[in-house]
Amino acid sequence: MQNENIEIVVIEDEEDILELIEYHLGKEGYSVTGFLSTENVEQFLEEENPSLIISDRNLPGMEGSKFVTYLRELGYDIPVIFLTAKDKDSDLEEGFAAGGDDYIYKPFSPKELVLRVNALLKRSGMLQKQERIKYKHLTMDLVKKVLTIDGEPVTLTNLEFKLLHTFMKHIDQALTRDFLRDEVWGTEGTEVNDNAVNVAINRLKNKIDPNNEQNYFHPVWGVGYNFH
Known part of the structure; x- marks a missing residue:
């Protein structure tokens, strides 16, 4: 498949939702690595070169937007899609201010998720040309x-x-x-x-x-x- 060498990191503490995302992105041909919290994600990023992060906001340990702010401070510019039940305008602003590139509200349709992932990867150039x-x-x-x-x-x-x-x-x-x-x-x-x-x-x-x-x-x- 054309997407098989594009790796996506998913951070989601609800195991059934994580499995759902992994299944639908895997069906699309992407290589997906899932985490139930932000723990071990930084180490993974040091060793691998993923093209996209999908992160829940409500995570155990470090909250999703704070973790993305931390990654941005370390110099990581990987595109990020926030996946969240937080739907207030202030939450939306907070997510984008933290370095998010897109937002998907729960409950979401798998089709919408795949379309947004494809669109963001096209914008970032990953689907046109892999380096x-x-x-x-x-x-x-x-x-x-x-x-x-x-x-x-x-x-x-x-x-x-x-x-x-x-x-x-x-x-x-x-x-x-x-x-x-x-x-x-x-x-x-x-x-x-x-x-x-x-x-x-x-x-x-x-x-x-x-x-x-x-x-x-x-x-x-x-x-x-x-x-x-």
Whole structure:
């Protein structure tokens, strides 16, 4: 799915509502990580690069808008949607003043939630162009054309970078060699035989997983390769 590399953090203390949000955003293709309070969210943000936070206002421990104010003071500029039963004008002003980008009142329709998430991600540019893709230990910076594995840079040729990018856009999908030729080699792909595709994949595998610990690449007999 086109949204599978966009990560959304949801902070909601009511477990049934959290599960509902996770289900509908997951159905839309987003990667969702849920928290029942603000505890551990800051640590998660230090390690990951989510594109959006959906936060309830009434949370145990630190109130949602205060937590977002705190994140803004730390320098995080991740878009935030507040999800709340607080519907007074003063509450609305307070939420936006704290650094919120949108507001959804409870009870809400899942469809409205998805539409607002899509709209905010479009406005922030995430749905048009992703700057980074993360999967397991791999992080691809699509602007700088740099791959890091657990934070350490790994040198790839342009072709290897395109090849890995293609696989990371299609996790767990069997990709044919013809598809890879079109995506990676383009117009020159007609001159690339199956063996050349295999060799390129093996070279890439030896650079990103030399000891085969992650076992990323799986040949699919009669088709091509699966990456997971």
